[in-house]
Every structure is written in C-alpha cells, then in structure tokens.
Amino acid sequence: MSVTDLATTERTRPRGAAFDPIFKWICAAAATTLLAALTGIVVLLAIGGWPALSRFGLSFFTSTDWNPVTDVFGGEGPIVGTLVTSFMALLFSLPIAFGVAVFLVEFCPRVLRRPIGVAVELLAGVPSIVYGMWGLFVFAPFFASYIEVPAMSAAQPGSLLEMLTQGVPNGANILTASIVLAIMILPYMAAVLRELFLTVPVQLRESGYGMGSTTLEVVTSITLPYVRRSAVGAVMLGLGRALGETMAVTFIIGNSHTLPKSFFDSGSTIASTIANEFNEATTPMYTSALIALGFVLFLISFAVLAIARALLGAEKAV
Amino acid sequence: MASFRRARRSIASGAFTIFCWAVTAVALAALAMILWSLLVKGVGGIDQHTFTMDTPAAGSVGGLRNAIIGSVIMCAMAMAMAIVVGVLAGTWLAEYGRNSFYANLVRFLNDILLSAPSVLIGLFVYEFMVAPFHGFSAIAGAFALALIAVPIITRTTEDVLKLQPTALREAGVALGTPHWSAIRQILWKSAGSGILTGGLLAFARISGETAPLLFTSLNEQFLNFNLTKEMASLPVVIFNDALSAYDDLVRLAWGGALIIAVAVLGTNVLARIITRERHPS
Numbered sequence: 001m002s003v004t005d006l007a008t009t010e011r012t013r014p015r016g017a018a019f020d021p022i023f024k025w026i027c028a029a030a031a032t033t034l035l036a037a038l039t040g041i042v043v044l045l046a047i048g049g050w051p052a053l054s055r056f057g058l059s060f061f062t063s064t065d066w067n068p069v070t071d072v073f074g075g076e077g078p079i080v081g082t083l084v085t086s087f088m089a090l091l092f093s094l095p096i097a098f099g100v101a102v103f104l105v106e107f108c109p110r111v112l113r114r115p116i117g118v119a120v121e122l123l124a125g126v127p128s129i130v131y132g133m134w135g136l137f138v139f140a141p142f143f144a145s146y147i148e149v150p151a152m153s154a155a156q157p158g159s160l161l162e163m164l165t166q167g168v169p170n171g172a173n174i175l176t177a178s179i180v181l182a183i184m185i186l187p188y189m190a191a192v193l194r195e196l197f198l199t200v201p202v203q204l205r206e207s208g209y210g211m212g213s214t215t216l217e218v219v220t221s222i223t224l225p226y227v228r229r230s231a232v233g234a235v236m237l238g239l240g241r242a243l244g245e246t247m248a249v250t251f252i253i254g255n256s257h258t259l260p261k262s263f264f265d266s267g268s269t270i271a272s273t274i275a276n277e278f279n280e281a282t283t284p285m286y287t288s289a290l291i292a293l294g295f296v297l298f299l300i301s302f303a304v305l306a307i308a309r310a311l312l313g314a315e316k317a318v
Numbered sequence: 319m320a321s322f323r324r325a326r327r328s329i330a331s332g333a334f335t336i337f338c339w340a341v342t343a344v345a346l347a348a349l350a351m352i353l354w355s356l357l358v359k360g361v362g363g364i365d366q367h368t369f370t371m372d373t374p375a376a377g378s379v380g381g382l383r384n385a386i387i388g389s390v391i392m393c394a395m396a397m398a399m400a401i402v403v404g405v406l407a408g409t410w411l412a413e414y415g416r417n418s419f420y421a422n423l424v425r426f427l428n429d430i431l432l433s434a435p436s437v438l439i440g441l442f443v444y445e446f447m448v449a450p451f452h453g454f455s456a457i458a459g460a461f462a463l464a465l466i467a468v469p470i471i472t473r474t475t476e477d478v479l480k481l482q483p484t485a486l487r488e489a490g491v492a493l494g495t496p497h498w499s500a501i502r503q504i505l506w507k508s509a510g511s512g513i514l515t516g517g518l519l520a521f522a523r524i525s526g527e528t529a530p531l532l533f534t535s536l537n538e539q540f541l542n543f544n545l546t547k548e549m550a551s552l553p554v555v556i557f558n559d560a561l562s563a564y565d566d567l568v569r570l571a572w573g574g575a576l577i578i579a580v581a582v583l584g585t586n587v588l589a590r591i592i593t594r595e596r597h598p599s
Contacts, residue, residue: 014495014496014499015496016496016498016499017496019498020497023498023501024410024414024497024498027406027407027409027410027413027414028410028414028415030402030403030406030407031407031410031411031421031424031472032424033403033407034424034427034428034468035424035427037431037465037468038427038430038434040442040446041434041438041439041442044442044445044446045441045445048441048445095341096345099337099340099341099342099345100338100341100342100345102338103338103339103341103342104342107335107338107339118590119346119349122583122586122587123349125522125523125582125583125586126526126579126582126583127526127527127528127578127582128526128528129526129528129553129556129557130526130575131352133556133572133575134352136560137359137568137572138352138355183348183349186349187345187349214327214331215335216330216331216334217327217331237433240433241433243435244433244434244435244437244438246435246436246437246528246529247528247553247557251560251561271435271437271529274437274441275437275529278441278444278532278533279532279536290441291441294437294438297435297437297438298434298435301434301435302434305429305430305433305434306426309429
C-alpha cells in the first residue's frame with residue numbers, strides 16, 4: 001500500500017470484523033446449551049416423576065413396597081441402598097486411596113514414581129462395565145465360597161455375627177457391591193489426592209523435615225492441613241461417582257427392593273433399579289416411579305457435587 | 319524420657335510408612351488382578367467370528383460386528399456434536415465470559431454435568447427424544463453420549479486457552495485482526511494439541527458408557543445403518559450377554575469388554591503422548 005493510498009482511503013474496518021459479534025453470540029449460545037442441558041435434566045425428570053411423587057407422596061420415601069403388579073411403588077429400598085453402598089465404598093477406599101497418594105508423594109522410589117502414577121491415572125479411566133463383569137464372574141463366586149460360607153457357618157445362632165451375615169451365600173449382596181464400587185473409585189480418588197498433595201510447596205514439607213519431624217508428622221501437620229478443604233472436596237467427588245455408578249453395581253447387588261438387613265443381604269441402588277427395570281416398565285406409573293427415583297438421585301448427587309466443587313474451588317477442579 | 323518419646327514417634331512413623339507401602343501393594347495387586355482376568359477371559363472370548371458376525375442367538379455362532387460398528391457410528395456422531403459445542407463453549411468461557419456472573423454459573427453447571435450420573439443423562443434423553451417420537455434411535459444414543467462428552471471438551475478447551483500467553487492475543491490485535499479471526503487462526507492453532515487431548519479423553523469416556531445407551535439406542539440383533547432405528551452398541555451388548563445364562567454369550571461379553579478396555583486405554587495413552595510432546599515434564 002503506497003503513501004497516496006493511505007492518504008485517500010479512510011481507515012477501514014478489517015475484513016471479517018462484521019462477523020465478530022455473530023461469532024461471540026455463537027459461542028455464547030454454545031455455553032448456554034450447557035445451562036439448557038442441566039435445566040432440561042431437572043425439569044424433565046421432575047415432570048416425568050411427578051405422577052408417582054404426587055400419588056404416593058411421602059410414602060415414596062418411607063415405604064419399601066415396590067410392586068409393579070399392583071402399581072404401588074415405594075422407593076425407600078433403592079434410596080437407602082444407594083446411600084449405604086456409596087458410604088461403605090467410601091469407607092473402604094478412602095484409607096487406601098490416602099495411603100496410595102501419600103506413598104506416591106513421600107515414599108515411592110524415583111524410578112517407580114512415574115509408572116505407578118500413570119498406572120493409577122489410566123486405571124481411573126477403565127469403563128465401569130469392566131469392573132462390573134469382574135465383580136460378577138470373578139469376585140462374587142470367590143467371596144461366596146471363601147468368605148460368606150465360612151462366616152455364616154462360624155456364626156452362632158442368635159449372635160451378632162449371625163445377624164450381620166444372614167442372607168443367600170451367592171456373592172450378590174450389598175457388601176460385595178460396596179467392595180467393587182470401592183475398587184472402582186479407588187484409582188480416581190488416589191489420582192485426585194495425589195494431585196492435591198503435589199500442590200503443597202516443597203519448602204513447607206522440607207522445613208518440616210528440617211525441624212526433625214517424622215514423615216507421619218509432616219503428613220498430618222503440614223500436608224493435610226494445607227490441602228484440607230480441597231481434600232474434602234476430592235472425597236466428595238469420589239462419593240458423587242459412587243452414588244451415580246450404574247454398571248459396577250447392577251451386576252452384583254442382587255436387585256431386591258427391600259431394606260438390606262445384613263451385609264450379606266441383597267439390595268438395590270437407584271441407578272441399578274433404573275438400569276434393570278426401565279425398559280420393562282409396563283405401566284405409565286411404573287415408568288414415572290423410576291423417573292422419580294432418578295430425580296431423587298439427581299438431587300442427592302447435585303448436592304454432593306456442588307459441595308465438592310465449592311470446596312475444591314474453581315481452578316483446582318479435576 | 320526424651321528418648322522414649324523419640325522412639326514412639328519413629329515407631330508411629332514407621333508403622334505409617336509400612337501402611338502406605340502395604341495399601342499401595344494391595345491396591346495395585348487388586349487392579350492388576352482385574353486386568354489379568356479381563357485379559358485371560360477376554361482373549362478366550364475373541365475368535366475369527368468376533369469381528370465378522372452379528373449378535374448370535376444363544377447356542378449359535380456369532381460375533382460382535384454389529385455392536386462394534388454401532389458403537390463407532392454413535393461415538394463418531396456424538397464427538398462431532400460435542401466438539402463443535404464444547405470448543406465454542408470453552409472459547410466463550412475463556413475469551414468472552416471470563417469472570418462474569420453468567421460465565422461462573424455456566425462453569426459451575428459444567429462441572430456438575432461433568433460428574434453427573436450417566437444413567438440420568440440416559441433418562442433425560444429418553445424423556446426428551448425417545449418418548450416424544452415413540453422410538454429408540456441411534457440419534458438419541460449419540461445425543462446422550464454427546465451430553466457426556468461436551469463438559470469434558472468445554473473444560474479442557476477453556477483450560478488450554480487460558481494457558482495461552484496474552485502476547486498472542488495482543489499480536490492479533492496489533493495486526494488488526496478481528497477478534498474472532500485471532501481466536502480461530504492464532505489461539506485455536508496454538509491450543510490445538512490441548513483441545514485434541516480433551517477430545518480424546520472425552521472419546522475414551524463415552525466409548526465405555528453403557529447406562530446412557532440402555533434407554534436411548536437400545537439394542538439390535540443385526541447390522542443396521544438406519545440412524546432413526548435402534549442400534550446395537552458394544553457396552554449394551556456386553557451388559558445383556560453378561561447377564562444371560564448362556565456360556566457362549568458370556569464368553570462373547572468378555573471379548574467385548576476386552577475390546578472396549580483396549581480401545582479406552584489406548585486412547586488415554588495417545589492423549590498422554592500428545593500432551594507430553596507438547597509440554598515435556
């Protein structure tokens with residue numbers, strides 16, 4: 001462009017500038033689809049579940065009478081089953097995940113650190129149906145013959161142990177479901193906790209060692225306090241995963257809608273009930289009851305995940 | 319007295335060290351055992367018919383051809399939708415929305431959607447697309463999978479765009495480029511490998527998802543390319559076969575599980591390699 005050109009032409013807007021606001025709106029629309037999707041989930045689940053919720057009212061939450069034949073549905077069994085299995089899974093996997101994370105950060109020989117870290121992260125991505133199949137075909141038979149049967153035959157009639165171990169010894173019960181769930185969320189929680197522990201400044205930990213602290217003292221009085229909030233958030237994320245997990249549980253929980261009376265009793269979770277029965281639901285009320293269960297699950301996991309995200313803080317979310 | 323306390327401290331710490339070593343060994347052993355039985359039983363379930371024949375009736379010879387092709391079709395459709403929406407949404411969060419109230423709201427909801435139970439996504443799509451149109455379809459299945467992939471892609475796109483230096487944006491402005499061309503031709507290009515990683519992770523995630531497909535694309539015995547009809551998918555076939563009472567179907571389910579696991583792990587490894595080449599650690 002010569003000098004005369006510059007003098008004669010006005011400063012024009014660059015080519016394509018007119019598209020700027022349009023592009024901005026397209027991007028904003030894409031972001032809004034996320035909002036729309038979540039709103040859609042809440043609204044459609046609420047609408048779909050409304051017939052069952054309005055007809056059975058509070059008894060939907062307090063009755064275990066789940067009877068497709070008479071079209072009467074009480075969801076207490078699956079709701080309690082979801083909470084019990086998730087919390088038990090968390091109880092089993094939290095100490096182990098914590099130990100693995102500490103091991104990777106504090107004790108692991110340098111050569112092994114990367115391979116084990118990568119292995120843990122990769123395992124967190126294995127589809128849950130794989131864990132479900134392993135639970136059904138490998139773990140359940142093993143558990144039935146080596147743990148359930150001995151425990152049940154060792155139990156004195158009338159003793160506490162007998163109460164805790166009653167059931168059919170086929171390996172499909174809430175305890176095995178919780179253990180499979182625990183194994184499934186373990187790599188995920190270990191990976192998240194390890195990430196958190198790595199955010200602790202090395203100087204802080206080393207000054208602890210410099211003062212003569214033992215490893216245990218560094219972990220409990222420096223590392224843990226530093227990541228406290230986020231660590232609780234990470235645990236809640238693990239809980240959120242366990243609550244909504246479908247496939248790993250459906251295979252192995254035994255699918256009965258009563259309240260589990262012992263560890264070896266079969267039960268059900270909301271997700272497993274929906275996965276098993278939705279396509280067989282014959283009456284509109286049956287379908288509605290299943291969607292109402294889904295709505296309850298949504299509320300529970302929304303609360304758990306919202307707390308987790310708030311604790312983790314936006315920038316640390318995994 | 320002092321030496322007694324020191325001994326107690328070092329014993330406690332030693333016990334803790336042993337605990338950490340032990341649980342790591344137990345955890346790795348358990349996970350190795352799962353992968354081992356998957357490998358052994360999975361290899362036993364794959365034969366020359368697995369990739370060339372469709373779902374068998376119990377007792378007859380068959381394979382997973384229709385399920386594999388169905389999975390590929392639905393995942394591809396889902397990824398096509400999810401990449402467009404996810405990249406644009408992530409771009410909006412990083413470049414336009416930034417810290418506005420609406421952007422923070424979208425970011426929060428995206429994080430919720432990221433870990434929302436996938437069975438509920440399936441129920442939602444059933445209510446949204448299947449019930450109104452009176453029919454299960456591959457499109458509904460792909461839509462459900464896309465809903466799971468979008469939050470992952472949005473999140474990674476936003477994260478990598480935020481990592482791009484401000485100097486890049488300023489260079490665009492200095493050249494007189496319109497903002498949207500600068501995003502397209504400078505930022506997206508330099509963030510390309512990061513966005514690709516996000517896409518691969520999302521693909522790995524949805525290719526193993528079962529629950530969202532159960533009530534959307536259902537299942538189909540035969541090879542089928544009609545997107546408005548039911549379509550078989552690997553996870554759903556595994557689910558059905560594994561719960562059947564027939565040994566040959568169970569064998570086939572193990573073969574399918576191995577195929578999925580290999581695909582998912584392979585994609586994850588690929589994503590890691592891409593990230594590592596770009597940001598060597």
